[in-house]
Amino acid sequence: MRTRSWAFxxxxxVLAALTACGTERxxxxxxxxxxxxxxxxxGGSNPGSSLTGVWDIMGSSSGGPLVSxxxxxxxxxxxxxxDQVTFTVTRSGNTWQFQSASGSDRPLVTGQEQPSSFSTxxxxxxxxxxWSLSGTNPNLSCNGSFGTNTHSTCTGINIYGAPTxxxxxxxxxxxxxxxxxxxxxxxxxxTDTGGASCTVxxxxxxxxxxxxxxxxxxxxxxAIFGNGMFSGSTVNGVEFSGHRR
Amino acid sequence: xxxASTVTSIxxxxxxxACSSAPVGPVLAVSNGGRPRPASAGAAVALAMAGIGxxxxxxxxxxxxxxxxxxIAKAHPLIVDLDEExxxxxxxxxxxxxxxxxxxxxxxxxxxWHADGISVELRDACPAAAxxxxxxxxxxxxxxxxxxxxxxxxxxxxxxxxxxxxxxxDVVGALSTRAAEPDTTIALxxxxxxxxxxxxxxxxxxxxxxxxxxxxxxxxxxxxxxxxRAPALPLVLAEDEILIVPRLGVLARLSDFERxxxxxxxxxxxxxxxxxx
Numbered sequence: 001m002r003t004r005s006w007a008f009x010x011x012x013x014v015l016a017a018l019t020a021c022g023t024e025r026x027x028x029x030x031x032x033x034x035x036x037x038x039x040x041x042x043g044g045s046n047p048g049s050s051l052t053g054v055w056d057i058m059g060s061s062s063g064g065p066l067v068s069x070x071x072x073x074x075x076x077x078x079x080x081x082x083d084q085v086t087f088t089v090t091r092s093g094n095t096w097q098f099q100s101a102s103g104s105d106r107p108l109v110t111g112q113e114q115p116s117s118f119s120t121x122x123x124x125x126x127x128x129x130x131w132s133l134s135g136t137n138p139n140l141s142c143n144g145s146f147g148t149n150t151h152s153t154c155t156g157i158n159i160y161g162a163p164t165x166x167x168x169x170x171x172x173x174x175x176x177x178x179x180x181x182x183x184x185x186x187x188x189x190x191t192d193t194g195g196a197s198c199t200v201x202x203x204x205x206x207x208x209x210x211x212x213x214x215x216x217x218x219x220x221x222x223a224i225f226g227n228g229m230f231s232g233s234t235v236n237g238v239e240f241s242g243h244r245r
Numbered sequence: 246x247x248x249a250s251t252v253t254s255i256x257x258x259x260x261x262x263a264c265s266s267a268p269v270g271p272v273l274a275v276s277n278g279g280r281p282r283p284a285s286a287g288a289a290v291a292l293a294m295a296g297i298g299x300x301x302x303x304x305x306x307x308x309x310x311x312x313x314x315x316x317i318a319k320a321h322p323l324i325v326d327l328d329e330e331x332x333x334x335x336x337x338x339x340x341x342x343x344x345x346x347x348x349x350x351x352x353x354x355x356x357x358w359h360a361d362g363i364s365v366e367l368r369d370a371c372p373a374a375a376x377x378x379x380x381x382x383x384x385x386x387x388x389x390x391x392x393x394x395x396x397x398x399x400x401x402x403x404x405x406x407x408x409x410x411x412x413x414x415d416v417v418g419a420l421s422t423r424a425a426e427p428d429t430t431i432a433l434x435x436x437x438x439x440x441x442x443x444x445x446x447x448x449x450x451x452x453x454x455x456x457x458x459x460x461x462x463x464x465x466x467x468x469x470x471x472x473x474r475a476p477a478l479p480l481v482l483a484e485d486e487i488l489i490v491p492r493l494g495v496l497a498r499l500s501d502f503e504r505x506x507x508x509x510x511x512x513x514x515x516x517x518x519x520x521x522x
Contacts, residue, residue: 056360056396060348060493070361224497229521231497237344239494243396243522245389 057242071242075125091125109135118147121182128183148173148183150190167193177203180225207232271480273401274368274375275394278359285354288477290469292350295440295476296433296490297343298421302442308339309448309470316455336452340466345492346424347466349432352400353490356479365394367401367479381480382406382517395522400432401480402522403499405489405506407513413438413485416512420489423505430502433490437482439475446471491519 055071070081078089086101096111111133118128131152133142144152150171171190179185179202190198196214200207210220223232223240231241294302312335315328352358357366371378379391381401386392395402409416417434424431449470456464482488491502499519506519 056393058396058399058493060344060351065355066348066351066493068360226497227521229497231494233345233492233494237341239345239348239492241399241493241496243392243496245393 054245055242056245057240059240060238078125107136109133109140116145116147119182120184122180144169169193177201179203180205271381272368272371272378273381273394273398274366274372275377275379275390276364276366276375278362278364286351286465286469287472287474288354289347289350290466290472291474291476292354292435292478293343293346293433294442294445294470295478296350296435297346298418298424298434300422300425301343301346302445304425305339305343305470306442306445306448308335309445309452312336313448313451313455316452345432345494348493349400349490352398352493353433354477354479356398358397360393360397363390363393363397365397367398383520385520386522392522395520399493399496399522400490403491403496403502403519404517405491405503405519406516407487407489407506408483408516409485409487409513411512413487416509417487419509419512420487420506423508430491430495430498430505431489432492433488435478435482435488435490437478437484437486441473441475446473486516487513496522 052074053072055073057069057071059067059069061067067082072079072081076091080087088097088099088101090097090099094113094115096113097107098109098111099107111131113127114130115126116129118126120127128147130145131143133154134140140155142152142154144150144154150169152169154167154169169190169192171188173183174187174189176186181202184202186202188198188200188202190196190200190211192214194213194215196211196217198209198211198214198217200209205225206222207225208220208222211217219234219236221232221234221238223230228244229242231239233239297305312333315335316333357364359365367381368375368378377390377394379394381398382404386395407416413436417436420431420434423429424434449467453467453471456467478488480488489506491499495502499521503519
């Protein structure tokens with residue numbers, strides 16, 4: 001249950017962050033008429049605003065009631081609240097801090113970023129560039145870059161119960177495609193030294209994710225975004241939906 | 246005295262105006278929060294069983310039976326199970342296929358719905374304590390408060406309500422057949438007609454005896470499936486009315502849901518089309 005909750009929370013946070021700005025994209029810009037006419041649906045949207053705001057996210061679970069997540073986004077902060085536990089990511093200049101409200105005052109992880117020109121399109125948080133992560137656990141470190149060719153070398157990544165990752169991690173954009181997410185648009189292949197293999201496609205306002213041999217991240221989902229909301233499902237029948245207030 | 250009379254008149258006029266604009270019949274009553282009350286798994290599963298159609302119920306019954314048969318055989322000392330698939334794989338697969346229906350039913354049965362600073366309750370009439378009352382169907386949210394209220398009660402707010410113009414069993418059968426397809430946007434097809442699937446309950450009881458005491462995620466659903474409980478839709482439908490509920494995962498593309506329902510046009514007339522929360 002904990003694992004699935006984490007996967008859902010992380011997916012929701014990433015999806016919301018990735019798509020909040022994209023929710024304002026006019027439907028007519030999107031070529032896939034079968035799925036991209038969603039912008040006409042969303043009543044009560046907030047046209048003209050940025051990705052920032054408060055999101056209410058719901059997800060199903062295979063063994064209990066719906067999971068509720070509250071996500072607050074602005075240009076320098078991501079705050080995720082689930083089960084009254086808050087996890088925040090804050091940026092000050094090129095320094096990022098990952099912190100849990102239930103933990104100590106010290107950040108769990110601190111990241112230093114040297115930004116690049118990599119565009120994330122409608123995503124407000126500029127995450128492209130060279131990265132160096134270190135944590136309160138002295139064994140935790142991660143160095144790499146995020147861009148069209150992504151790579152990192154990490155040891156002991158374990159953030160508040162999230163899956164542990166150690167080793168080399170690479171990601172390559174195999175093919176560029178039109179997307180509301182700028183340079184993220186296209187088909188990506190991610191692998192690590194543990195044998196995990198993941199493909200992620202950003203196309204128009206749709207994100208498709210498939211991972212094998214990836215431990216807690218094994219699985220797949222598809223999500224579609226439009227007018228202040230997103231929704232999608234996993235191959236296992238788990239569904240999720242997020243709405244900006 | 247004159248002032249008191251004026252105030253009374255204004256108050257009365259305000260009250261009359263408020264009453265005249267208040268929605269009639271079952272409403273979503275919005276207030277400023279309350280204590281969360283998780284929906285009953287039993288109530289939700291009973292609603293889901295009523296709303297998934299006979300094909301899906303038969304599929305569920307088969308999945309439960311296969312699991313029970315294999316589990317019993319596997320425990321027998323003289324039987325060698327040559328099937329390479331884990332014994333619970335079929336059960337997990339068939340339950341996963343029903344998860345969207347259970348998810349929608351959990352929301353239908355979940356009134357009052359609560360979130361940070363807001364509570365929404367399905368009521369027969371607008372209570373005096375409500376901050377606002379909204380019609381259940383057919384109205385787009387006009388502000389952030391209504392939007393939050395409709396998101397919390399999404400299974401009602403985004404549902405389609407139709408009136409059968411052909412024999413209702415035929416219409417429900419056609420919609421339920423669509424709802425059993427893997428690419429469907431439909432979670433539930435509900436009517437006022439009671440459903441009591443004895444066969445599913447019997448197989449669930451067999452499985453329940455096998456997984457008794459298990460802490461597996463699906464054990465809760467198995468227990469609920471094995472209980473005898475009449476589905477109680479918290480809304481009175483007329484004999485010829487059908488409530489069609491979308492999957493949570495398609496809320497951002499409700500036009501696809503409306504198209505899928507509309508494919509059965511000719512067999513029904515629309516009462517309320519789905520509205521995005």
